[in-house]
Amino acid sequence: MSVFSTDILKNMDAYVPGEQPQDKSYIKLNTNEFPFEPSDKVKAVVTSEKAADLRLYSDPTCAVLKKAIAENYGLKAENVFCGNGSDEVLALSFLSFCKKEDTVVFPDISYGFYPVFASFFGLDYKEIPLKEDFSIDENDYLSDCGTVYIANPNAPTGLTLSTEQIEKILINNKNHIVVIDEAYCDFSDCTAIGLIKKYNNLLVVRTFSKSYALAGARIGFALGDSEIIADLEKAKYSFNPYNLNRLSIEIGAAAISDREYFEKTVAIIKENRQALTDGLIKLGFTVLPSGSNFVFAKKDGEDGEQLYLKLKENGILVRHFSKERIKDYLRITVGTKEQNDALLNALGRIVK
Ligand code: PMP
16 A cells, blocks of 8 residues: 555455456356347447547436436436446445445345445445345345345345345335345346335346446446435536446447347346256256356365366356355356356366
């Protein structure tokens, strides 16, 4: 650290993203990217004329993108907030809604950015242990003591809470925002979006990084009551008004409007997830039921870190976490059939 850094920066650990090797020598199943290219309609946006227009600032209201998102979910543009990836949306939600006198609440095993944001913004937080089977007990989140963050499906477990369980949390946290991070929700059957009109304390956070094959475009959004969306807008205009670039605004709108491509490709990932799960079980792995585009798996008698390292030697990247309770698990992104077969073949050679 430099002698100039603040105490907060000195005393916190930054988020560690998954490895992003910049060559294509790995089969990359470590950061839950989509294995297919974005829709042709998205690719058609990126013309040299559009590149030339980059001399101009982007639309700070993200009007084209908000309209496309609102239409897709049967909401109004005033219910939509757009961010530079859902990480930025989450960060702005911490700044807008988490009060110093409160305690932010989230599960002990969940998206690793929640404790980082809380530390960075100087907030108290409480990590609530998952149950023995790694599921979230909604009854642990009824204290109304601060903003609640729940990833649904949860990451890295892939397990999903029902809409009824989410509603129970909303009803019991009337004085605080409940953020449901639905980064992986398109690969499951449940979403809290239907509850937005009923609960003004619900913020649903989504991303184009996974199911729309746009991790590199950095587009995230939040849906909620118009008053809390206006709060996020105020925070954004106090931080980075042109947070989405000109291309990403149009790319996002094109992607969400191409329902046919979205449905076709997400259906393939769900099929591939089943085949990958079956293949892992055949190799003796325990696989948690996943509502996302990754599976969380371990094999008794095998050390998770060793498996991760041996797969890497074989040119396959998966994600390993060193946290005690999950250190023998691997989080494996669902890839194409060929990628998944390569992973299963490699594991077949590696495991005892
Ligand atoms: N939430 C969860 C649960 C995630 O796993 C991720 C991906 N790392 C994000 C949010 C952030 O995704 P992005 O910033 O690419 O939208």
